Structures are given as structure tokens and as C-alpha cells.
Amino acid sequence: MYWVSVFTEAGIFAILALGLDVIWGWGGDFDLMFYGYLALGSYMTFVLSIGKPTPPVQYIIGWHLPVLLAIPLAIVVVVGLAAVIGAIALRNLRGIYFAVTTLGAVSALYLLVENYTPLFDGYNGVYGLINPGQSALNLTYDGYRIVFGVVVLVVLFLAYLLVQRLSRSPYGRMLRSVREDERAAAAYGRPVFWAKYRAYLFGAALAGLTGGLFAIFVSAFNPSAWTPQELLVIYAAILVGGRGNPRGVILGTFVIYVGLIELTRYLPSPASRPDFGPASRQVLIGLMIILMLRFRPEGFFRERPGLDTERKPARQLPSGAVGALAPAATGNPGVPEGQAADEGSSS
Amino acid sequence: MTTFLVTIGVGLSTAAILSLSAVSFTLQYAVSRIANFAHGEFLTIGAYAAYSTQAIFHQNIAAAAVIAAAAGAVAGLVLNTAVIEQFRGRSAITVLIATLGVALIVENVLQMIYGAANVTYSFAQGNLHHVGPFLWTTSDIEVIVSALAVAGLIYLLLQRTRFGKAIRAVSQDRALAQVSGIPARRIVMLTWVLAGAVAGFAGFALADTIGTFGPTLGFSFLLLTITATVAGGLGRPYATLGGALIVGLVIQIAGTYTSSEYELVWAFLLLVVLMLFRPNGVFVRRSSVAVRA
Numbered sequence: 210m211y212w213v214s215v216f217t218e219a220g221i222f223a224i225l226a227l228g229l230d231v232i233w234g235w236g237g238d239f240d241l242m243f244y245g246y247l248a249l250g251s252y253m254t255f256v257l258s259i260g261k262p263t264p265p266v267q268y269i270i271g272w273h274l275p276v277l278l279a280i281p282l283a284i285v286v287v288v289g290l291a292a293v294i295g296a297i298a299l300r301n302l303r304g305i306y307f308a309v310t311t312l313g314a315v316s317a318l319y320l321l322v323e324n325y326t327p328l329f330d331g332y333n334g335v336y337g338l339i340n341p342g343q344s345a346l347n348l349t350y351d352g353y354r355i356v357f358g359v360v361v362l363v364v365l366f367l368a369y370l371l372v373q374r375l376s377r378s379p380y381g382r383m384l385r386s387v388r389e390d391e392r393a394a395a396a397y398g399r400p401v402f403w404a405k406y407r408a409y410l411f412g413a414a415l416a417g418l419t420g421g422l423f424a425i426f427v428s429a430f431n432p433s434a435w436t437p438q439e440l441l442v443i444y445a446a447i448l449v450g451g452r453g454n455p456r457g458v459i460l461g462t463f464v465i466y467v468g469l470i471e472l473t474r475y476l477p478s479p480a481s482r483p484d485f486g487p488a489s490r491q492v493l494i495g496l497m498i499i500l501m502l503r504f505r506p507e508g509f510f511r512e513r514p515g516l517d518t519e520r521k522p523a524r525q526l527p528s529g530a531v532g533a534l535a536p537a538a539t540g541n542p543g544v545p546e547g548q549a550a551d552e553g554s555s556s
Numbered sequence: 557m558t559t560f561l562v563t564i565g566v567g568l569s570t571a572a573i574l575s576l577s578a579v580s581f582t583l584q585y586a587v588s589r590i591a592n593f594a595h596g597e598f599l600t601i602g603a604y605a606a607y608s609t610q611a612i613f614h615q616n617i618a619a620a621a622v623i624a625a626a627a628g629a630v631a632g633l634v635l636n637t638a639v640i641e642q643f644r645g646r647s648a649i650t651v652l653i654a655t656l657g658v659a660l661i662v663e664n665v666l667q668m669i670y671g672a673a674n675v676t677y678s679f680a681q682g683n684l685h686h687v688g689p690f691l692w693t694t695s696d697i698e699v700i701v702s703a704l705a706v707a708g709l710i711y712l713l714l715q716r717t718r719f720g721k722a723i724r725a726v727s728q729d730r731a732l733a734q735v736s737g738i739p740a741r742r743i744v745m746l747t748w749v750l751a752g753a754v755a756g757f758a759g760f761a762l763a764d765t766i767g768t769f770g771p772t773l774g775f776s777f778l779l780l781t782i783t784a785t786v787a788g789g790l791g792r793p794y795a796t797l798g799g800a801l802i803v804g805l806v807i808q809i810a811g812t813y814t815s816s817e818y819e820l821v822w823a824f825l826l827l828v829v830l831m832l833f834r835p836n837g838v839f840v841r842r843s844s845v846a847v848r849a
Contacts, residue, residue: 298831301832302835305648309827309831312779316779484668488672502646
């Protein structure tokens with residue numbers, strides 16, 4: 210059962226990583242708000258399905274919907290929030306300004322949820338979503354967890370197919386062209402904001418879905434479950450797997466979750482320092498992020514070019530032709546955002 | 557009216573710490589063109605260094621401040637050499653992610669050493685003093701006076717010394733400064749040492765004013781620091797002081813009339829307004845150019 214739980218968790222976070230990879234891998238926007246969307250999706254799934262709160266506990270809505278209906282509604286709410294944040298942050302802000310704005314957004318959301326108890330019962334959080342539908346399916350507790358794990362892996366596979374399809378579509382190619390050189394893409398008539406905005410909403414929708422699945426997985430949710438640090442694990446997973454490569458991202462997530470949880474389980478954790486184990490795990494994540502960025506920013510599985518270039522290799526342009534398009538106004542000329550630049554200048 | 561004036565007083569004390577932290581952040585940006593998300597960790601390191609040595613120096617507040625600044629300076633030196641310079645020529649966002657990794661490491665190493673629970677200084681906060689219309693504790697006054705002194709020293713350093721001239725040259729164009737015979741690498745390194753020292757001192761001042769702190773002290777102050785820096789304009793040390801004043805007063809006033817837990821929510825709203833209308837700072841004329849860094 211232990212392994213079922215490990216793989217279910219890894220599967221859930223692989224879906225999240227796929228969503229983040231659409232925003233960061235293809236869109237090129239470093240989003241720090243992303244874990245907030247998972248949290249909101251989780252909270253909404255709870256309050257839509259666990260019924261009215263009993264007095265000392267308080268939260269909004271308190272409906273008694275089946276989870277299969279609650280999760281889609283939660284996704285709608287999450288996408289609504291993403292529509293507001295994205296409209297603010299994506300319109301003119303790029304790079305570090307985008308990162309700063311999304312960091313602000315997630316901090317504000319976190320403090321609001323933690324301190325304003327009528328929303329989701331503040332620091333205590335919401336709980337009570339224990340194996341929804343177990344009696345209807347006539348399963349034992351363990352049987353339900355196994356079935357749930359299989360459902361998660363199936364959803365992950367469907368999400369993978371969807372993302373892969375998106376990657377090879379004209380829209381996916383446009384998104385990556387915008388990432389590589391926004392001005393050139395705009396000059397060719399690509400709607401830069403809309404391309405990024407749609408990617409942002411799509412990613413947030415996947416985060417909302419993940420939140421719903423996570424709600425069933427953990428059956429209780431409070432602010433300590435979504436500290437800003439958690440998101441860095443997902444970024445580490447994408448960096449290890451290969452930014453922009455869905456298969457690599459899924460593999461990276463499994464490696465990080467299964468590998469790290471297993472590795473740090475055997476670390477000695479002295480009784481006087483109960484925080485030692487989890488803290489050492491975070492240190493490893495941080496080291497991994499820095500080392501991957503420094504020595505192998507494309508990850509272990511490179512982003513693969515779209516289908517059209519696989520069929521017919523494009524003619525090599527003289528290197529000056531690209532340089533002429535690149536704007537030199539960013540402060541470090543010749544280093545536009547994206548992997549191509551990172552590979553070229555990593556020496 | 558009295559409440560309002562007391563609020564202003566507390567706001568000025570917050571603004572003093574904020575201005576130190578923000579000047580440090582903006583100096584780093586000026587010479588390296590990166591946003592250091594591990595900046596908050598300088599503050600945390602300074603605060604913990606003072607905490608670890610307070611018994612040795614018999615709760616001497618001046619010695620603690622010097623220790624905090626020294627620890628911050630070492631942290632600045634190490635971060636620049638081990639991370640920032642290693643990522644030279646990479647996009648600003650890549651460096652940002654790397655410094656976020658550094659923040660994660662530092663925060664958790666501190667947690668491994670000191671535990672996740674909050675710790676408390678044993679310095680005396682001093683009595684309450686009426687200074688003009690304001691009501692300050694002794695440590696509030698110490699913080700405000702020392703912040704003014706540090707700001708003055710930085711001004712003199714930047715305007716009157718060869719080192720300051722070199723910093724200004726490097727921040728405008730590192731390559732050009734290099735070919736003009738300025739040892740750019742060393743100037744950048746020394747600027748990080750300076751920025752680290754200022755931030756370490758700010759961390760001590762912050763922890764002393766709050767009284768109790770934990771490993772997340774600095775990271776939760778990062779958003780306020782960035783808001784103040786953006787309000788002044790990234791990479792502009794003097795304007796940053798004004799930005800810190802605005803942010804310190806706004807969040808204190810808004811926090812007092814709603815609830816102090818929501819201070820950061822107000823800071824975020826301020827940040828959004830700034831980002832939408834004045835991304836280059838409130839002290840420059842409005843530009844329609846999109847901000848890309």
C-alpha cells in the first residue's frame with residue numbers, strides 16, 4: 210500500500226508538472242502563483258462536496274455535490290482566478306517583473322486564506338473528504354486507494370495525450386515561437402498576449418484538476434500543505450526531465466518524488482531535530498535546481514521540435530539573420546529568453 | 557488623530573528597515589542586472605548570526621549589529637562568487653530561479669541548525685519615548701537613526717569615492733567599464749559584499765524590532781523589499797529610499813485600519829498598481845514601454 214500511495218502522489222504531481230510546463234516550458238513565463246491554483250482547486254473541491262460546516266469550523270458554500278461534479282466546478286473557479294491574475298501579469302510584464310507579480314499574488318492569496326477564517330477556516334483548513342464513493346463502488350479502503358491510484362494514472366495519460374497533441378498543433382508552435390522571440394513573432398502577426406494568456410489558463414485548469422485529485426488523496430487541506438516551497442519541487446522536476454518535453458517532465462516528476470522520498474527516508478533524523486529529514490530534502494531540491502540550471506538547463510530529455518520540422522528539415526539560415534531580429538534593448542544583448550540562448554552561452 | 561500619528565511613527569520605523577533592505581537589493585540589481593530572490597536570506601543570516609553570538613558579547617547591541625553585517629557580507633561574497641558569477645551571460649530569469657534555489661537551501665540549512673520554531677533575542681527593547689508627535693521604543697529610534705546614517709554613508713560612498721564611481725560605471729555598462737580599466741569583476745564582488753553587509757544589518761534590525769523570528773524571516777520580507785524597490789525604480793539607489801518610505805507608510809496605515817495580518821496583501825495590491833502604471837518607479841515620468849528584464 211505504501212508504494213500505491215507514493216505512485217499516486219507522483220502521478221498527481223506529474224499532471225501538475227505538465228500544466229506548469231505549458232506555462233513555463235512553452236510560454237516561457239516563470240510563474241510563482243501556480244501552486245496557489247492547486248490549493249484553490251483543492252479548497253473548492255472540499256467546500257463543494259463535504260457539506261455544511263459544523264459551528265466552530267467555518268467555510269464558504271458547504272454544498273454536498275458528488276466529487277465528479279465538484280472538481281469541474283473547482284476548475285472553473287481556478288480558471289476564473291487565473292484569468293484575473295494572467296490579465297494583470299501577462300499584459301506587459303515579462304521575465305523578473307512577471308515572477309515578482311505572481312509571487313505577490315500567491316503571497317496575498319496565502320495570507321488571505323490563512324487569516325480570513327470564514328473563507329476556508331484559516332489555519333485549521335478543511336477536511337472530511339474520505340474516499341468519496343467508496344460505499345457506492347462497494348470497495349474496501351485499500352481497494353479504493355488502488356482504484357484511485359489507477360484513475361490518477363489514467364488521467365495523467367489523458368493529460369499527456371492532450372498536451373502532446375497541443376505541442377504539435379499550430380498553436381503549440383506559435384507559443385514556442387513567442388517564447389523564443391516575442392518581437393519577431395509579433396512582427397509576423399502572432400497575437401502574443403492571447404497565445405500566452407491561453408497557455409496560462411490551460412495550465413491553471415490542469416492545476417485545478419490536480420487540486421481536486423489531491424483533495425481526494427490527502428482528505429484534509431490547510432495552509433501548511435501549500436507553502437511557496439512546494440512549487441520549487443515541481444520546477445526541479447521539470448528541469449530534471451527536460452523543459453518543454455512532456456514525456457521528460459512526467460519522468461522527471463516520478464524520479465523526484467519516488468527517488469527523493471525514498472532517499473531521504475533513510476537519512477538519519479535525530480530525535481532532537483524532527484525537522485532534519487524534510488529540511489534536508491528541500492536542500493537537495495535547491496541544489497538540484499542550481500546544478501541543473503548551471504550544467505544542463507535543457508534537462509535529461511531535450512525538447513523535441515514540432516512534427517513539421519521532423520518531416521522536412523528547414524534550410525539553415527546564416528547566423529546573422531537571427532541576430533538581426535533579436536532586440537538589443539534587454540540589457541544583455543544577444544541573450545533572449547529561452548533554451549537556445551541558455552545552451553549557447555552556458556560556457 | 558493620535559492613533560494616526562503613532563501609526564505614522566511605526567510606519568517610519570518599518571520604512572527605515574525597508575529602505576536598508578531595498579537599497580541593498582537595488583545595488584545588487586545595479587551591478588549584476590539580476591533580481592536576487594535569495595536576498596531575504598541575507599537578512600535571515602544576519603539575524604541568526606546576531607542571535608548565535610549575543611551571549612558572547614553580553615547582549616551588546618552594537619556588537620550584534622556588527623556581527624550581523626559581517627555575516628551578511630560573507631553571505632553576499634559567497635553568493636556572488638559561487639552562483640551569480642557562474643551564471644554570467646544567462647538570462648535574468650534563469651539567475652532568478654537559481655537564487656530561488658539558494659533561498660530554499662539557506663532557509664532549510666538554518667532550519668536544520670536552529671529548528672523551525674521561532675527564536676527570541678534577549679536585548680532590551682527600551683522604554684517608550686515621545687519624539688515630537690510620535691511614540692517610539694529605544695530600539696525604534698536606534699533603527700531609524702542607523703538607517704539614516706547608513707543611507708548617508710552609501711550616498712557619500714557612491715558620489716565621493718573612486719569605488720562609488722566605479723560602481724556607477726559598472727552598473728551602466730559592465731563591458732565598457734572593463735575596457736576603460738575598471739576591474740569590473742572586483743567591483744561587482746565588493747558591491748555584493750557591501751549589499752550583503754547592509755542586508756545583514758537590516759535583518760538584525762528587523763528581527764530586533766519584531767522580537768521573535770524564524771528561518772522564514774527574510775523570505776517573507778522579500779516581497780515588501782521588492783515592492784519598495786520597484787516603487788523607487790529598479791537599480792536606482794536614491795529613489796529606492798523614497799520607495800521604501802511610501803511602502804512602509806502605506807502598509808502600516810492600511811494594516812492598522814484593517815488588520816496587521818493583511819499588511820502583505822496591501823503590499824501586493826500596491827505592487828500590482830505600480831506594475832500596471834509605473835513599472836519604472838514613481839519618480840520617473842510614465843513610460844509606455846513594456847517592461848522586459
